[in-house]
Amino acid sequence: xxxxxxxxxxxxxxxxxxxxxxxxxxxxxxxxxxxxxxxxxxxxxxxxxxxxxxxxxxxxxxxxxxxxxxxxxxxxxxxxxxxxxxxxxxxxxxxxxxxxxxxxxxxxxxxxxxxxxxxxxxxxxxxxxxxxxxxxxxxxxxxxxxxxxxxxxxxxxxxxxxxxxxxxxxxxxxxxxxxxxxxxxxxxxxxxxxxxxxxxxxxxxxxxxxxxxxxxxxxxxxxxxxxxxxxxxxxxxxxxx
Amino acid sequence: xxxxxxxxxxxxxxxxxxxxxxxxxxxxxxxxxxxxxxxxxxxxxxxxxxxxxxxxxxxxxxxxxxxxxxxxxxxxxxxxxxxxxxxxxxxxxxxxxxxxxxxxxxxxxxxxxxxxxxxxxxxxxxxxxxxxxxxxxxxxxxxxxxxxxxxxxxxxxxxxxxxxxxxxxxxxxxxxxxxxxxxxxxxxxxxxxxxxxxxxxxxxxxxxxxxxxxxxxxxxxxxxxxxxxxxxxxxxxxxxx
Amino acid sequence: xxxxxxxxxxxxxxxxxxxxxxxxxxxxxxxxxxxxxxxxxxxxxxxxxxxxxxxxxxxxxxxxxxxxxxxxxxxxxxxxxxxxxxxxxxxxxxxxxxxxxxxxxxxxxxxxxxxxxxxxxxxxxxxxxxxxxxxxxxxxxxxxxxxxxxxxxxxxxxxxxxxxxxxxxxxxxxxxxxxxxxxxxxxxxxxxxxxxxxxxxxxxxxxxxxxxxxxxxxxxxxxxxxxxxxxxxxxxxxxxx
Numbered sequence: 100x101x102x103x104x105x106x107x108x109x110x111x112x113x114x115x116x117x118x119x120x121x122x123x124x125x126x127x128x129x130x131x132x133x134x135x136x137x138x139x140x141x142x143x144x145x146x147x148x149x150x151x152x153x154x155x156x157x158x159x160x161x162x163x164x165x166x167x168x169x170x171x172x173x174x175x176x177x178x179x180x181x182x183x184x185x186x187x188x189x190x191x192x193x194x195x196x197x198x199x200x201x202x203x204x205x206x207x208x209x210x211x212x213x214x215x216x217x218x219x220x221x222x223x224x225x226x227x228x229x230x231x232x233x234x235x236x237x238x239x240x241x242x243x244x245x246x247x248x249x250x251x252x253x254x255x256x257x258x259x260x261x262x263x264x265x266x267x268x269x270x271x272x273x274x275x276x277x278x279x280x281x282x283x284x285x286x287x288x289x290x291x292x293x294x295x296x297x298x299x300x301x302x303x304x305x306x307x308x309x310x311x312x313x314x315x316x317x318x319x320x321x322x323x324x325x326x327x328x329x330x331x332x333x334x335x336x337x338x339x340x
Numbered sequence: 341x342x343x344x345x346x347x348x349x350x351x352x353x354x355x356x357x358x359x360x361x362x363x364x365x366x367x368x369x370x371x372x373x374x375x376x377x378x379x380x381x382x383x384x385x386x387x388x389x390x391x392x393x394x395x396x397x398x399x400x401x402x403x404x405x406x407x408x409x410x411x412x413x414x415x416x417x418x419x420x421x422x423x424x425x426x427x428x429x430x431x432x433x434x435x436x437x438x439x440x441x442x443x444x445x446x447x448x449x450x451x452x453x454x455x456x457x458x459x460x461x462x463x464x465x466x467x468x469x470x471x472x473x474x475x476x477x478x479x480x481x482x483x484x485x486x487x488x489x490x491x492x493x494x495x496x497x498x499x500x501x502x503x504x505x506x507x508x509x510x511x512x513x514x515x516x517x518x519x520x521x522x523x524x525x526x527x528x529x530x531x532x533x534x535x536x537x538x539x540x541x542x543x544x545x546x547x548x549x550x551x552x553x554x555x556x557x558x559x560x561x562x563x564x565x566x567x568x569x570x571x572x573x574x575x576x577x578x579x580x581x
Numbered sequence: 582x583x584x585x586x587x588x589x590x591x592x593x594x595x596x597x598x599x600x601x602x603x604x605x606x607x608x609x610x611x612x613x614x615x616x617x618x619x620x621x622x623x624x625x626x627x628x629x630x631x632x633x634x635x636x637x638x639x640x641x642x643x644x645x646x647x648x649x650x651x652x653x654x655x656x657x658x659x660x661x662x663x664x665x666x667x668x669x670x671x672x673x674x675x676x677x678x679x680x681x682x683x684x685x686x687x688x689x690x691x692x693x694x695x696x697x698x699x700x701x702x703x704x705x706x707x708x709x710x711x712x713x714x715x716x717x718x719x720x721x722x723x724x725x726x727x728x729x730x731x732x733x734x735x736x737x738x739x740x741x742x743x744x745x746x747x748x749x750x751x752x753x754x755x756x757x758x759x760x761x762x763x764x765x766x767x768x769x770x771x772x773x774x775x776x777x778x779x780x781x782x783x784x785x786x787x788x789x790x791x792x793x794x795x796x797x798x799x800x801x802x803x804x805x806x807x808x809x810x811x812x813x814x815x816x817x818x819x820x821x822x
Contacts, residue, residue: 236734236763237796244734252477252485255496255737256503256514262738263504263745270788270812273738274796281477306511314478314515330511493718493726496737497744497755504745522718547752555719555756571752 162198162318164190165219165228165285167205167212169242170292173232174206182231185294189301196321201225207233212245220249220285226317227308228285229301232292234277243276246287250280254311257288257304264303265296279304284317306330403439403559405431406460406469406526408446408453410483411533414473415447423472426535430542437562442466448474453486461490461526467558468549469526470542473533475518484517487528491521495552498529498545505544506537520545525558547571644680644800646672647701647710647767649687649694651724652774655714656688664713667776671783678803683707689715694727702731702767708799709790710767711783714774716759724771725758732762732769736793739770739786746785747778761786766799788812 166186172178183202190198201223205211212233219225233242247253257279265272277289277300286308290297309320309329322329407427413419424443431439442464446452453474460466474483488494498520506513518530518541527549531538550561550570563570648668654660665684672680683705687693694715701707715724729735739761747754759771759782768790772779791802791811804811 235796236736236768236793238798240734252481252517254477254515254517255499255519256516258737259500259503259741260507260514262741266742269814271792271814273742273786273789274736274793275738276734276736286477304514307514310512311477311515314476316479332510332512493722493758495718495756495758496740496760497757500741500744501748501755527718545755548755551753552718552756555717557720573751573753 162196162320163201163223163225163227164198165216165223165225166200166202167215167219167228167230168203169205169207169212169230169232171206171239174204180204181294182290182292182297185297186229186231186290186301189298193301193305193322193326194320195323196319198318198320207239207241209241209245209248212242213249216245216249216282216287220282220287225285226312226315227320228287230287230289231297234275234289234291236274236276240276242289243278246278246280246289250282250287252281254279254281254286260303261290261300264299265291268296268299281315284315286311286315286317302327310335403437403561404442404464404466404468405439406457406464406466407441407443408456408460408469408471409444410446410448410453410471410473412447412480415445421445422535423531423533423538426538427470427472427531427542430539434542434546434563434567435561436564437560439559439561448480448482450482450486450489453483454490457486457490457523457528461523461528466526467553467556468561469528471528471530472538475516475530475532477515477517481517483530484519487519487521487530491523491528493522495520495522495527497548501544502531502541505540506532509537509540522556525556527552527556527558543568551576644678644802645683645705645707645709646680647698647705647707648682648684649697649701649710649712650685651687651689651694651712651714653688653721656686662686663776664772664774664779667779668711668713668772668783671780675783675787675804675808676802677805678801680800680802689721689723691723691727691730694724695731698727698731698764698769702764702769707767708794708797709802710769712769712771713779716757716771716773718756718758722758725760728760728762728769728771732764734763736761736763736768738789742785743772743782746781747773750778750781763797766797768793768797768799784809792817 166183168174168180168183170178170180170182173180173182183204187200187202190200201219203215203219205215212230216228216230219228230242230246233240233245255278258275258277261277262272262275265275275291277291279286279288281287288304288308290300305322305327306329309322310331312318312320313331313335320329407424409415409421409424411419411421411423414421414423424445428441428443431441442460444456444460446456453471457469457471460469471483471487474481474486496519499516499518502518503513503516506516516532518532520527520529522528529545529549531541546563546568547570550563551572553559553561554572554576561570648665650656650662650665652660652662652664655662655664665686669682669684672682683701685697685701687697694712698710698712701710712724712728715722715727737760740757740759743759744754744757747757757773759773761768761770763769770786770790772782787804787809788811791804792813794800794802795813795817802811
């Protein structure tokens with residue numbers, strides 16, 4: 100089965116920024132239209148001016164996923180980033196609708212994490228941002244604080260379910276402070292640093308993610324139900340573009 | 341079995357306001373004595389001046405339940421309020437002690453929700469306020485934020501258990517941000533918007549509610565144990581008025 | 582089996598204060614070296630100047646556990662403190678590495694609780710502080726608020742698991758607002774007031790506590806695995822001093 104990964108056109112139109120909590124006019128302008136570097140168009144995507152406004156908006160919303168590795172050692176190159184590739188491999192295996200990854204590796208500094216989250220949400224237009232690392236109790240672990248600082252709405256059910264799922268494997272799962280929240284049209288979800296724990300957590304919470312992103316008017320994601328089945332209530336299934 | 345629903349006399353005496361977090365002298369005065377609109381007295385309830393101070397206080401505390409429907413469409417009349425009647429039907433079926441419903445329907449505006457919660461707690465003297473709607477991730481969903489803004493104490497165990505109970509039915513249960521908290525002598529509990537989910541959540545958390553309201557010195561509630569059994573520790577059972 | 586309880590030398594060196602969030606120069610100075618009141622040295626502990634800096638630091642970190650009973654009645658002597666001795670008995674039974682208890686009994690006053698937590702963490706150098714009492718919904722229950730006020734990082738997984746574990750015994754477990762958090766090199770964990778519930782909660786969360794304290798660079802604790810097995814990931818087991 101095709102994993103659906105293609106390089107999509109990223110068109111951040113005015114509408115997709117209108118509800119951004121911290122709009123930056125410069126960013127909105129400079130990124131209002133982004134084309135693939137090779138100038139190509141992507142098959143199956145409507146060109147500007149095609150179709151109705153409604154369907155255009157549906158298509159224009161970016162099916163982008165930000166993947167933020169937060170690690171002092173990985174950011175200095177002392178350590179191979181394993182969390183980022185593990186998140187990427189999970190979505191490559193599970194998603195069937197077109198999507199694009201936007202990856203970053205940064206150190207465990209709260210201001211840098213906040214800035215990276217804001218950029219992935221507001222500038223890169225990612226409907227989903229997943230983070231790996233920095234959720235433990237140690238002094239340098241500040242990912243949850245950075246996440247809370249940039250979100251308007253916290254989603255406590257994600258952290259509860261991820262800890263509860265991880266507890267089946269290790270009693271130290273309660274040490275993870277991972278959380279999730281909404282910023283504008285983006286959902287941010289903290290994942291653990293360890294690749295096997297990333298899979299356990301995504302398997303637990305992903306079924307609710309596509310419908311959550313529908314509700315915040317982000318992109319439409321579809322998954323291979325044999326890998327991880329996304330759940331949408333009956334009334335929501337008709338929205339599919 | 342009688343559902344115990346009667347129109348009770350509402351006497352908000354000074355004592356019942358003394359620990360209110362945001363006392364409004366005007367409200368306390370103007371609502372210090374409220375009689376049924378038809379001027380009747382309620383059988384079985386002591387009149388002012390009867391009995392000892394202690395038993396009077398027990399009887400005077402209002403066995404009122406505020407039922408707040410939070411929905412843009414229902415408040416405009418575009419949509420029938422189904423959450424409010426579902427909450428009412430649940431308590432009608434389960435409670436056996438006398439109680440009174442105070443219902444409101446308002447739009448998803450945080451300031452209006454906060455004002456309605458304050459009025460139901462401080463002016464109407466509801467020992468319990470249940471809300472329906474506005475707990476999801478969408479832009480207009482602000483019920484948990486309004487609840488937190490008016491409570492002195494948050495009760496995270498309610499949200500955790502309601503999400504955990506709903507997860508048995510739908511994986512999107514983690515998208516509910518519902519919470520609970522205490523304001524003065526009132527317990528506020530957020531319930532979902534969907535009537536069947538309201539029942540699931542009340543079945544999960546109600547067993548702890550009457551004892552919680554005892555602890556904050558609210559009214560005494562009794563339930564039909566065959567419908568939903570309220571739990572009180574052995575030492576608390578003697579308090580029954 | 583020896584319970585490992587001895588009167589340890591408490592040496593709060595500069596390093597152990599360096600990351601304290603609210604350093605108090607007077608406290609740091611006056612408590613920079615504390616010897617047992619009888620002037621003795623403790624067998625098996627290195628004296629100042631012995632060994633390498635690294636191993637000294639390991640040994641100097643205080644294996645102290647603060648035990649804070651929060652109860653108006655117990656602090657006035659109207660009521661025997663049962664929570665404090667129950668916590669002490671649990672650790673006496675479970676811990677096998679040397680440790681020392683630092684007990685306090687105070688009323689349910691937020692400022693006093695905060696001051697006692699700060700003193701146990703920053704002055705007494707307790708790597709772990711457990712509290713009993715004050716976690717319910719009543720007006721005087723303010724232990725979670727005091728805990729949150731003095732911690733830099735909250736650990737929501739502790740409260741979630743303790744409530745979930747207690748729910749197997751009583752439906753009113755959701756009324757407990759107990760939480761946990763990190764202050765500097767100290768972990769603070771709220772426990773219930775009732776001795777049997779203290780045991781249930783410690784049995785649930787203790788397996789993650791020694792590794793959590795490793796991560797915040799506190800003391801090294803070992804337990805009798807037949808009583809309650811502490812879990813450390815494979816890579817962490819080598820750290821043992």
